[in-house]
Amino acid sequence: MTALTLTNVNKSFGNVHVLRDINLEVEDGEFVVFVGPSGCGKSTLLRVIAGLEDVSSGEVSIGGEIVNTTPPSKRGIAMVFQSYALYPHLNVRNNMTLALKQEKQSKQVIDQRVAEATRMLNLEDYLDRYPSELSGGQRQRVAIGRAIVRHPKLFLFDEPLSNLDAALRMNTRLEIANLHQQLKTSMIYVTHDQSEAMTLADKIVVLRAGRxxxxxxxxxxxxxxxxxxVAGFLGSPAMNFMPANLVSEGDARTLGVRPEDLFLSDQGQLKASVQHVEQLGGDTNVIAKVQDQQITARLFGQHEIKPGAELSFGIAEGKSFYFDKDGARLRG
Incomplete structure (x- = not known):
């Protein structure tokens, strides 16, 4: 069954066209990540799905039902925000149960769902605490728990890890991935972090300027x-781009090579001057200039390379990407 279908969805704010002809299907149980730079429309698209913004044209269908005019509370969705959005005067238990009480669920159902969510998120010891007594990671888990207890058709996450430090982001990312495996419910996740997109998603939707x-x-x-x-947005370090005529002739304007596909070679086509070296233990990132273009080579293991060194890099066979003057990919 298809959990969500977007058909020719457009959204404008006055004369500003924010979303342009969005078409998308999210299958039941699928984890879909919207990714793109700031201002690309990913959070607006999530809000349109949630019903927090009206569509200007097109259709939003959840579970086979068109919901364009359905209020958010009736769409069968649960949303987790970047800001947690917890009620400061309510403890963890009451933050998690409030929506269920408003739905007039029985005490038995409420207790069962809270127990289930707190077990999944390791929140059993925090039910009587208030948000001000919790760390950022714990608050985010409460916000996720509040969504879980509603048993929604669709989970929506709007940059939920942005307020956490690096270690907590990784831990919470793992928790969200584990939750998806346990719940088997469709999830849509908005982020500007391509690492989150690569590690969480079954399917990635790359957006730019509302398209x-x-x-x-x-x-x-x-x-x-x-x-x-798309080539430059996904991957860390990012793909290297340089003039295609460094290695080939033809219609290509730009050559793209991922850092891990460069290797040291005395006969390498790319003559480079080393600018900086990042020793990462298991890997070594070499930042160098090829003519006037900065590139990064990711070399496996440890290498004693110093700034100012002159090196030659080869490109792994079949790992070159070519793009025309408009940025479109050229095959072959």
Whole structure:
């Protein structure tokens, strides 16, 4: 069953066209991530799905039912915000149960769902605490628990990890991935962090300026980007771009090579001057200049390379990407 279908969805604020002809299907149980730079429309699209913004044209269907005029509370969705949005005067238990009480659920159902959610999120010891007594990671888990107890058809996450430090982001990301495995419920997750997108998603939707650039699995987008924008957005360190005439002739304007596909070679086509070296233990990132273009090479293991060194890099066979003057991918 299809959990969500968007058909030719457009959204404008006055004369500003924010979303342009969005078409998307989210299958039952699928984890879909919206990713793109700030201002690309990903959070607006999530709010349109939730019913917090009206569509200007097109259709939003949840569970096979068109919900364009259905209020948010009746759409069968639960949303987790970046800001947690917890009630400061309510303890954890009451924050999690408030929506269920408003739905007039029985005490038995409420207790059962809270017990289930707190077990999944390891919140049993915090039910009587108030938000001010919790860490950022604990508050975010409460916000997720508040969504879980509603047993929604669709979970919506709006940059839920942005307020956490790096270690907590990784831990909470794992918790969300584990929750998805346990709940088997469709989830849509908005982020500007391509690492979150790559590690969480069954399917990634890359947005730019209100349009869908490409939809596919993380590895489909990583290995077969349709254009230079998608190629450069996914991957860390990012794909290197340089003039195509450094290595070939033809219609290509730009050559793209991922950092891990460069290797040291005395006969390498790319002559580089080292600017900086990042020793990461298991890997070494070499930042260098090829003519006037900065590139990054990701070398496996430890390498004693110093700034100012002159090196030659080869490109792994079959790992070159070529783009035309408009940024479109050229095959071959």
């Amino acid at each position: 869908v650039e490409q939809i596919g699995s993380p590895m489909e987008l990583y290995n077969n980007p349709v254009n230079q924008f």
